Amino acid sequence: MNKNEIKKIAPFVKPYLGFVFLSFICAGVSSAAALAVPIFCGKAIDFMLGAGKVGFSGVLKFAYFIAATAIIAAAAQQLMAVCNNKITFGISRDMRRALFEKLHKLPLSYLDTHPSGDLLSRMISDVDTFSDGMLMGLSQLFTGIITIVGTLAVMLIYNVSITLIVAALTPLSLFTARFISKKIQRWFTAQASLRGKQTAMINEVTDGLKVICSYSHEDETLEEFDVLNEKFKKAGFRATFFSSLTNPSTRLINNIIYAVVSLAGALFAVGGGITIGQISVFLSYAGQYAKPFNEISGVITELQNAKASLVRIFELLEETEETEDSPSAQVLENTGNVCFDNVSFSYTREKPLLQNISIDVKSGQRIAIVGPTGCGKTTLINLLMRFYDVCGGKITADGKDIRNLTRKSLRKSFGMVLQDTWLKSGTVRENIAYGKPDATDEEIRKASEGAYAHSFIKRLPNGYDTRIGEGGTELSAGQKQLICIARVMLCLPPMLILDEATSSIDTRTEIKIQSAFAKMMQGRTSFIVAHRLSTIREADVILVMRGGNIIEQGTHKELLSKNGFYAMLYNSRAKNENE
Structure with missing residues (x-):
């Protein structure tokens, strides 16, 4: 989403800044708890020195820490989900109201030249699609940012060299996701447009079904619908197929990062520069570090679809309105001439x-x-x-x-x-x-x-x-x-x-x-x-x-x-x- 689109959606987000802030806090608590678990696990592993050399009191202590941290993380995630739902569905409601209000301000010339079905699609389907994408995006955004930053910070504390290797390989994952998303945006735009046309045709046929049947035009109408439906299918298939390449591509790169961390950790352990418990922490963090990239790439279809719908929503919201009454406009009272x-x-x-x-x-x-x-x-x-x-x-x-x-x-x-x-x-x-x-x-x-x-x-x-x-x-x-x-x-x-x-x-x-x-x-x-x-x-x-x-x-x-x-x-x- 570019700066211009963020600027457009900002007025809709403003009433929910309190929920946004609370969601961010919950994301921080959840991510911090998730980051703490590997540390506790590593500490517990270091108490297991070998057969007959297990410090059970230390292991048990960190097991309690892990359980408490997991409960805190679950509560924070639940509260964050509630906040994100409030934000998403509140914005959807406000958008629909703004679109409905806009409908009353549009000049008759606009309504005469635009199919009512397409307007319905923008007000209902496009807002639904945008809200679905936004809900998924919000769910991943806050936790993802904090997880990435927190993981890198903790890894730097443990071992700078391995952390720099991870940071150096990260742009490959970002570049791959960005490259694919740019290529598929046009298919999601076409899909949103064809959805509007299809809704318009269904609305038109529903209103005129008696006339269609009386002139025995059912077959011709079905053929027209099949052509439009086939175009809609192709656009949807291409958009979803190419967007589905993002997730396996980023996962491949993230698995490579995981393998490199494993190899580097083993080499450092042989030299005595890192403990076995610390290796487990690094491997766990390597997986956590890759997780936000995998999750975001996994919902790339919804995000791109949401962006295409958002464009159509603001096309309608930015249409030229019927000229307003001038401040000096008079009230007509004694009419007749x-x-x-x-x-x-x-x-x-x-x-x-x-x-x-x-x-x-x-x-x-x-x-x-x-x-x-x-x-x-x-x-x-x-x-x-x-x-x-x-x-x-x-x-x-x-x-x-x-x-x-x-x-x-x-x-x-x-x-x-x-x-x-x-x-x-x-x-x-x-x-x-x-x-x-x-x-x-x-x-x-x-x-x-x-x-x-x-x-x-x-x-x-x-x-x-x-x-x-x-x-x-x-x-x-x-x-x-x-x-x-x-x-x-x-x-x-x-x-x-x-x-x-x-x-x-x-x-x-x-x-x-x-x-x-x-x-x-x-x-x-x-x-x-x-x-x-x-x-x-x-x-x-x-x-x-x-x-x-x-x-x-x-x-x-x-x-x-x-x-x-x-x-x-x-x-x-x-x-x-x-x-």
Whole structure:
């Protein structure tokens, strides 16, 4: 992990510095105890001078020391494990919260251009992978550092020459591990990216399974998944295979170090420069000295995988956020008058969409927006709600540029009913009261009656307390839309946006809904995007769009009398509806 990555993760570690310090202390105690055991063993061995020459009292004394040291080491390791778990899972929780919070701050353009499955993978799989790698890393890091430093220090006290031999051979182990880890990083990066793509595809197929089955595209979808799955398998296999070379490579070098220590110790013992007990201490320390290298190389797969996941996590955390409200932003209160002043907009520079749009909407007017698919009807609504900001010109509400208003007050002034319904997991009551959580049961019931949803809600197993799953899969498309309409009727904001609001409702119910809408729209500025003729005729002003421009505007009668594009559009639809 480089300095830049450490700097990024530092704010997440800061709240747990107490646990980090305690973990470091425990690692020191555990490592010190582990270092003391070989010394006690060596001392005990030196009491065994030969047959009939064993100092049992000395051996027993050091046996007690060894037992006590082992108990202390075990307790320290247990406490260190608790601290490391607190650090790891605390950081994982904080990261997920930061990612979820970031999701609410991202501009709609980012969400429109990135698969939701990939975002889910970053927030769940990548955080899990990082936490697994970090837990393993923390478990080895503190004890490893202290063990290496402590072992070298004690070995220096016993014999400088043998210690220098060990220190001279150590870089071979470090070089080997570093060389292999650099080579495999790209495979772990590819694996993390492919995991995100696979999650995105699974999410997409799950959402659209009915359509896939209805068009008999199961085989084609399976083939696409197999291709992606095969790439994921290859990347994972290569990453794991090459990373698995690290452990045996470092173990080989560490075994060579152990053999050299054994040979050197034997030569020194022959010359009388070291006792048999001290040789046992050196051999034990040679094994302990090599252990941290072996352990770290043994978890190199998890560490590299964690690093690749960390990159993807911070890619999302560092994405450009939606521009914040300026400190001088005003709160929108008396709403109703809306003006599009020479507005231009495009999603991409290469393809301009809206060009020089000017509309002056008076408070209480009903504005219908009609036109062929892709002409920019929904884009107008997105600009009005500031899901996107205009590229040219300005939009004003009550004479104030909406970019100088707080987004919360602007969006709270609109009630939206869209063609695509959205319901959250929870009760029917909670879904209707989503925009007004403190609503009374009576208010919820009246809103439902106004939306003609009350009758079918009563027939549900638990009425308003019936729990519905994500997206309301247990309900029909029409029932879901009626709940969404009831949600808006409960809040009754000063302005309304109805984007194909009755598209999933049968004609008979639509007639009732239209009368409910008529009551709801009284005195409220309303923007209606619709294809059905019944919602077009009653509008105060009809805007006819084509190719990103408003080519005609007026009342239904005025536009018909012009015999232009609207008349042609209206007549063709009237013919289709009659047929």
